Amino acid sequence: MSHILTAPGAPFAVVRAENGSLVYAEGPRTLREFVEPTWTFGDQPFLVAEDRTYTYGEFFAAASALANRFLDTYGLRPGDRAVIAMRNHPEWQIAFWAAQLAGLIAVPLNAWWTEEEFTYALDDCAPRVLLVDGERLPRVSRWAEGRGGRERVRTLVFHHDGEVGAGMERYEELPPPDPAAAPPDVEVRPEDDATISYTSGTTGRPKGAVATHLAQAGAAMNPRFQAAASALGRGQIPGQGPAPITLMTFPFFHVAAFTSLYSAMAVGGTLVLMRKWDARRALELIHEHRVTHYAGVPATALQLLEEATAGNDPLESLTMLATGGAAAPPDLVARLTARYGERIEARNGYGLTETSGGVLANFGADYRRFPASVGRPTPVTELRIADPAGQTLPEGEVGELLLRGQSLVRGYWRDEAASAQAFSRDGWFRTGDLAVVRDDGRVSVVDRIKDMIVRGGENVYCVEVEDVLHAHPDVIDAAVLGVPHPVLGEEVAAVVRVRPGAGTDAGELRAHVGRRLAAFKVPAHVLVQEEPLPRNPTGKILKRELRDPVAEHIRAREE
Template structure:
């Protein structure tokens, strides 16, 4: 990535040096760097021919596919911004985001076109990962549209503080927030994080998470910026993950501790040939000594844990390979230390530093940190302390050596199977149930998902409701992963003197045996 002045330059540089080398392998359409460069030129030309101006948005609603990277670099080459949408959302949720982002172009996988509201007026482009797509009235096919465009690079790159991407995460008030990422912020993140994972032209990165998550996009981009390969999954299962890892000789792998534990416990999975793996990165929760030792034995690779947010382009801290040891001074339950270029503090409610070992809010500053939420000046202002310190909303403490220990989520966010769920969004839906007087949604431990939403309900006088009814009501209105998997009916929610629900008291019995209550 030497000499890259824009994100588009990352692909140009890799294409010039590795034109015939595969960029994307695995599931979906395989492309070389030369092919990816040419097709992204066509996307960029098509967007400009459509009349898109600088900063206009282009949305992607699909499972992981090579089309995403054609759109990502195509927007970067044309001055537009990409908006990756969560394909697991419901139609009303998709409609809300589209009304907020106002994309001029929408690229959709064929089986998801029904999620697009009828009143969407932009260019509708449809593609299929299983052959020729069915093209509804008012839509155009992706491949025919692409074939009509010039393959000449327009070089209208997103630069500096211009908008590169807009990624939506659920908001604490129940409405999603668009996290803005600029061109320079992404370049800074790629430069800082590439060194942490020792990537290069021989890197083969396993990418088992959806592209609408910053972790998947960032993890892929640091490989693509250096001429490496990414192993793509349209839909991942433990079996397909291990199969493609072995078949493509992955060198760099992302896994969550629950999958690592599954590999260790499954004799067939544990016996696979993992000799290609050099670096295994995990996140979402700390690793136990048992899982760490088992993983080291099976993979014989470096282990790193990462912690970060969409607002920080994925990584704030790294627990490095040399920290993965057992003993009295082990840092294994920490999230590691800040990566170079990232500043980290723990502060009180007024933004003042607290002593080492004392729990407070984690704040951060760096070139990789978002500057704003899309069209949300109030939310933006509330998310920063003076001096440009971004408030993560996570609670933790720093020890004397600068290691960060995570304790809780100030914003009550639940992470279930790698997906972020904000209780307020679920609570707003459940409050519409005619039998519900009050409700609190909390995260409780789940062996399979890390944690899972649990609803605590107070019913209206004279009313009754079953768990099945509450869950079904929620599933009709929200993505299923956001919905509670269990329901508890009680007479009264615990509150403090000012009337705020004490969710910590509701969570405590469920997390009594847990080391920490945040991933």
């Protein structure tokens, strides 16, 4: 049915650009073009936090005032980098969009990083301005006063009552924005760089993925297409009905947040923010603000459903539960459907830092029928499955997922070697994920290439074993990894978090897997615990932190 949306002249029609990639024929070409129309939403609430609410009019006035300050007071010029290091304050969005209105390159940094991690990224991107909250200030101030002080880097501090150093200002002390003031008159071109987003660094040093304005404009159109396709699937006319009210639990620095952000901003929707994740507080906010859309990693979505089930909460205002940032266990949509039927639509998908957000999506009836799939690509996203030599594999065979399209980044910041390794000359990006495409175009991601276990010549996909473990009623979380074996090369190991007091042991879990999967896929070693598994701020399990506990568990069994 999506051809209705992509036919020539339709809202999501595509054309092929000179570089070979597909791009949307209509729609914005820069983030400045995308954000400028939002001022027309005026008094509609945009950002709702515990301490205050910004309407669209107030937000745009504040962003315009800060953009003018960047150029007129700080002496910045288009192309300079503006680092944003904050938790999910409403002012995060003001800082980001001020950078776009001024033609700067916004660099969102992970708010949970240590001083050492911040220093690495700051040295790498060499910003001219730091936009930081009081909590992050101690982790960046040494850099700002050292190298930053020598290179005239300005620092603007948000939500901070203490002292600030030389060259620093408090945002709350700036003059109030003029509601009638326009953003600065600067030229922003589609080919200009818009953002540098650092990879999560789960396998090594983070790399700065650089997205142009055209790429981010494509990323802004992608969720709008998915929302329209979802409406058609439900027999509705796209664009009808009230604007969404979204409970935003993704950290703003993560690309998954932008997928929900772009979708809301395009139609005047509202984002309800949380200071920190708490399932009970999330339920309170859903009722208080009549939240219609939930956006978060699968782990928080499952916790929300557990809390709602325990309290017999009908979640009567909720119509959409969207997850991203990490692989969703297949039983998530089953749990949602068992409790709420088809009233609340589940949405899952696939995206990376390098794709500027979600580029595949699975929703509605398809998601309920095929919960292990990440869905189909957006109109401007091409994909193919390749063998190690880069040759395209036929449908149904597992290989590396390669992507090409408008929203992909152009490469890594000042790292030609990494860019050349990840991108082919004709624009195909090597995701590092193993996937398979079915004959109806559905894609299933089976594992990371580096996470695949080769046991005695047999391939074991960690995700497949993790999905089976998640299906056990006592299992809250699970991670599967390979451990060395002198004869087989590798063996399968699992770390499983069970419900408190469940009493489930390793033998029961191994038997559970053995009833569903071949014997060579059954974990030889199972470490059972009630403590949470280590995850990064975007919800991905940090398997490198599990290797030592698993090794100790194996040694203890052998002694």
